[in-house]
Amino acid sequence: xxxxxxxxxxxxxxxxxxxxxxxxxxxxxxxxxxxxxxxxxxxxxxxxxxxxxxxxxxxxxxxxxxxxxxxxxxxxxxxxxxxxxxxxxxxxxxxxxxxxxxxxxxxxxxxxxxxxxxxxxxxxxxxxxxxxxxxxxxxxxxxxxxxxxxxxxxxxxxxxxxxxxxxxxxxxxxxxxxxxxxxxxxxxxxxxxxxxxxxxxxxxxxxxxxxxxxxxxxxxxxxxxxxxxxxxxxxxxxxxxxxxxxxxxxxxxxxxxxxxxxxxxxxxxxxxxxxxxxxxxxxxxxxxxxxxxxxxxxxxxxxxxxxxxxxxxxxxxxxxxxxxxx
Amino acid sequence: xxxxxxxxxxxxxxxxxxxxxxxxxxxxxxxxxxxxxxxxxxxxxxxxxxxxxxxxxxxxxxxxxxxxxxxxxxxxxxxxxxxxxxxxxxxxxxxxxxxxxxxxxxxxxxxxxxxxxxxxxxxxxxxxxxxxxxxxxxxxxxxxxxxxxxxxxxxxxxxxxxxxxxxxxxxxxxxxxxxxxxxxxxxxxxxxxxxxxxxxxxxxxxxxxxxxxxxxxxxxxxxxxxxxxxxxxxxxxxxxxxxxxxxxxxxxxxxxxxxxxxxxxxxxxxxxxxxxxxxxxxxxxxxxxxxxxxxxxxxxxxxxxxxxxxxxxxxxxxxxxxxxxxxxxxxxxxxxxxxxxxxxxxxxxxxxxxxxxxxxxxxxxxxxxxxxxxxxxxxxxxxxxxxxxxxxxxxxxxxxxxxxxxxxxxxxxxxxxxxxxxxxxxxxxxxxxxxxxxxxxxxxxxxxxxxxxxxxxxxxxxxxxxxxxxxxxxxxxxxxxxxxxxxxxxxxxxxxxx
Numbered sequence: 119x120x121x122x123x124x125x126x127x128x129x130x131x132x133x134x135x136x137x138x139x140x141x142x143x144x145x146x147x148x149x150x151x152x153x154x155x156x157x158x159x160x161x162x163x164x165x166x167x168x169x170x171x172x173x174x175x176x177x178x179x180x181x182x183x184x185x186x187x188x189x190x191x192x193x194x195x196x197x198x199x200x201x202x203x204x205x206x207x208x209x210x211x212x213x214x215x216x217x218x219x220x221x222x223x224x225x226x227x228x229x230x231x232x233x234x235x236x237x238x239x240x241x242x243x244x245x246x247x248x249x250x251x252x253x254x255x256x257x258x259x260x261x262x263x264x265x266x267x268x269x270x271x272x273x274x275x276x277x278x279x280x281x282x283x284x285x286x287x288x289x290x291x292x293x294x295x296x297x298x299x300x301x302x303x304x305x306x307x308x309x310x311x312x313x314x315x316x317x318x319x320x321x322x323x324x325x326x327x328x329x330x331x332x333x334x335x336x337x338x339x340x341x342x343x344x345x346x347x348x349x350x351x352x353x354x355x356x357x358x359x360x361x362x363x364x365x366x367x368x369x370x371x372x373x374x375x376x377x378x379x380x381x382x383x384x385x386x387x388x389x390x391x392x393x394x395x396x397x398x399x400x401x402x403x404x405x406x407x408x409x410x411x412x413x414x415x416x417x418x419x420x421x422x423x424x425x426x427x428x429x430x431x432x433x434x435x436x437x438x439x440x441x442x443x444x
Numbered sequence: 445x446x447x448x449x450x451x452x453x454x455x456x457x458x459x460x461x462x463x464x465x466x467x468x469x470x471x472x473x474x475x476x477x478x479x480x481x482x483x484x485x486x487x488x489x490x491x492x493x494x495x496x497x498x499x500x501x502x503x504x505x506x507x508x509x510x511x512x513x514x515x516x517x518x519x520x521x522x523x524x525x526x527x528x529x530x531x532x533x534x535x536x537x538x539x540x541x542x543x544x545x546x547x548x549x550x551x552x553x554x555x556x557x558x559x560x561x562x563x564x565x566x567x568x569x570x571x572x573x574x575x576x577x578x579x580x581x582x583x584x585x586x587x588x589x590x591x592x593x594x595x596x597x598x599x600x601x602x603x604x605x606x607x608x609x610x611x612x613x614x615x616x617x618x619x620x621x622x623x624x625x626x627x628x629x630x631x632x633x634x635x636x637x638x639x640x641x642x643x644x645x646x647x648x649x650x651x652x653x654x655x656x657x658x659x660x661x662x663x664x665x666x667x668x669x670x671x672x673x674x675x676x677x678x679x680x681x682x683x684x685x686x687x688x689x690x691x692x693x694x695x696x697x698x699x700x701x702x703x704x705x706x707x708x709x710x711x712x713x714x715x716x717x718x719x720x721x722x723x724x725x726x727x728x729x730x731x732x733x734x735x736x737x738x739x740x741x742x743x744x745x746x747x748x749x750x751x752x753x754x755x756x757x758x759x760x761x762x763x764x765x766x767x768x769x770x771x772x773x774x775x776x777x778x779x780x781x782x783x784x785x786x787x788x789x790x791x792x793x794x795x796x797x798x799x800x801x802x803x804x805x806x807x808x809x810x811x812x813x814x815x816x817x818x819x820x821x822x823x824x825x826x827x828x829x830x831x832x833x834x835x836x837x838x839x840x841x842x843x844x845x846x847x848x849x850x851x852x853x854x855x856x857x858x859x860x861x862x863x864x865x866x867x868x869x870x871x872x873x874x875x876x877x878x879x880x881x882x883x884x885x886x887x888x889x890x891x892x893x894x895x896x897x898x899x900x901x902x903x904x905x906x907x908x909x910x911x912x913x914x915x916x917x918x919x920x921x922x923x924x925x926x927x928x929x930x931x932x933x934x935x936x937x938x939x940x941x942x
Contacts, residue, residue, distance in 0.1 A: 308555075311558075312555045312556050312558070313554070313555060313556060314548055314550065314556060316556075317541065317545075317548055317556060318546070320534075320536075320537065321534045321537060321541070321545055324534035324535060324536040324537055325532075325533070325534045325535065327532065328531075328532040328533055328534050328545070329534065329545070329546075331516060331528070331532040332532070332545040332546035333516075333517040333520065333546040333547075334545075334546055387536075391534065391535070391536035391537070392536050
């Protein structure tokens with residue numbers, strides 16, 4: 119592509135430049151831009167501040183999950199257990215707090231530790247057994263689901279006012295949870311792009327053998343990304359509990375796939391070695407916008423599933439076909 | 445004083461000796477070449493010195509002190525740098541991030557400083573006159589450029605010993621020259637350079653001393669000055685080298701292919717007759733592989749090809765179609781798109797012939813095995829078992845298996861891209877024999893090679909490419925390496941072919 123564009127006339131060069139800028143990695147921003155523009159023009163109520171804040175609140179849980187999943191996928195792995203970690207946290211935290219606000223901090227700490235612990239366990243098993251992470255974390259998904267349902271098959275307890283406020287309230291018209299996710303994302307982005315850990319994580323995902331030869335300890339990277347993923351999953355669970363208000367045992371179902379889709383929409387390669395936290399967040403926003411638009415247009419829930427699935431596949435196809443050309 | 449001393453070193457793999465009782469001493473400020481046929485123990489020795497594997501017995505000492513390396517990092521931290529034969533780069537990352545992978549510069553907050561990473565890389569590259577963009581993604585670079593990244597990477601920590609395992613196999617002439625000047629410069633900085641290569645001419649040109657290996661044993665260390673290629677080859681093989689063979693003459697009335705290629709500028713037409721071997725010379729980046737890939741229907745990105753056989757136009761829009769018309773391409777990059785590394789020899793050899801071998805879509809293992817066995821035997825492949833995974837074979841033997849796959853599809857026009865890259869002297873001669881034999885049976889053979897010597901001895905005619913155009917056509921018998929180099933580099937006003 120570069121060779122060809124060099125020999126073209128200036129105007130063609132500009133065109134091919136635009137094409138390239140709009141291609142692969144940054145496609146998600148273009149899609150959001152185009153989608154927002156279309157929505158603003160044709161869907162009344164979309165640009166309403168209240169509605170946009172709503173979109174942001176809805177994005178928060180998935181946003182936190184997508185941050186952890188970006189690390190995992192960039193490192194060349196995958197974590198299917200995050201949805202059920204979040205689900206476990208929703209049930210446990212609601213049951214333990216049960217409306218007692220003073221319990222919020224200790225329980226939240228405990229939940230983050232549980233998330234980290236499950237992630238650590240995933241990482242250790244991965245290193246010891248050398249199983250494919252897809253299989254391993256699918257097993258963990260199933261185990262956690264079993265634990266949740268052994269504990270309860272109906273909603274238990276009540277979340278605290280603080281968690282509920284964090285998940286639902288605004289500051290200066292902007293949702294608190296949006297502040298949290300954005301701060302977290304920038305922190306995670308900094309770690310990925312400016313620290314040795316981040317550099318080595320990307321390298322390990324790109325070519326594990328090359329990374330090993332460069333003296334990078336793969337087991338440490340693998341362990342660390344699963345711990346990060348477990349912690350973010352637990353945090354997402356706390357936010358989710360705040361939104362739902364009670365310990366609903368099915369709360370986490372399917373979240374892991376939404377998180378993976380958001381990450382891939384953001385241009386992170388499923389094969390590892392390429393990834394950006396900020397673009398994953400854009401992927402989350404894109405997904406939330408689609409849902410929101412379909413709601414505003416009063417599309418039936420079943421049809422929504424159909425449309426969302428089709429849009430996601432199309433968007434990723436667009437992403438890939440352009441990457442192939444470049 | 446010797447910087448590196450190896451005494452009575454042996455390495456056995458499950459009882460089989462890969463290296464037996466080798467003693468060797470090399471001094472700082474010397475370029476020490478290691479030569480030998482495949483399986484002679486060169487790579488094993490390099491792996492032992494670089495800490496990749498540990499010895500079964502014997503010892504290694506660096507600067508007079510006994511050392512034992514638990515892993516490659518231990519050797520690296522003592523200033524032993526290795527440029528591996530197979531690349532150890534991360535393709536998705538930039539040149540700079542690859543060069544400093546594992547030792548990125550950090551600022552006082554412990555964060556990586558991307559600007560300094562770029563600047564350090566730029567400084568390193570310009571110090572050694574390596575022309576590369578530090579920000580370029582490694583994936584987007586040519587194989588030769590990737591090799592230079594690999595070398596730059598080793599230079600960041602080579603303080604005592606630099607090990608180069610066949611570094612020039614993929615480099616263009618200019619890059620080779622540059623690498624040699626880097627090597628001389630490091631020698632003057634008092635480094636020891638261990639240099640493994642199959643190209644004896646360049647070894648005589650650059651090395652100070654040469655150690656010859658055969659069958660896992662050290663045969664002799666010679667001074668490069670005053671040695672000749674035939675002396676070295678005799679020690680490598682233990683026998684005299686035969687004279688280069690001639691390709692059989694082409695029949696006057698043979699069928700022929702007319703290939704019209706349009707990439708940059710006007711379309712050009714070349715012809716090749718059945719039974720003819722046509723060499724394609726050119727520097728790396730001249731567009732030889734692009735032409736070959738277009739021709740074989742692999743990719744239209746590098747220009748359009750129109751091909752006729754005796755006036756009948758062939759449509760080759762995919763490798764499948766091309767193969768059906770008997771046009772087969774043998775890749776220059778075995779590891780990436782040649783072998784199925786996890787599969788055994790039979791599966792690798794018969795992969796393209798399966799439609800032929802499977803009756804009604806049901807595989808016939810015995811037929812596959814028979815067909816593979818007879819073809820591999822014809823190619824003189826020596827392997828313990830046909831059930832071995834192909835990754836266990838040497839480069840030369842892997843090449844033969846990949847060739848077997850092509851030959852089992854009965855090609856009428858065979859395009860071989862660097863058929864002897866990473867193949868030792870003996871294997872090379874055998875592959876040349878195979879190609880000559882094919883031509884004698886009426887196959888048209890196009891050979892792309894960076895070794896002009898190879899093209900001169902193998903082909904009837906040699907076409908030279910530059911900037912994605914054919915710039916010269918010469919009969920192999922009446923031309924010299926120099927003529928071709930001049931045409932390839934644009935040093936002389938070469939006459940364009942029609």
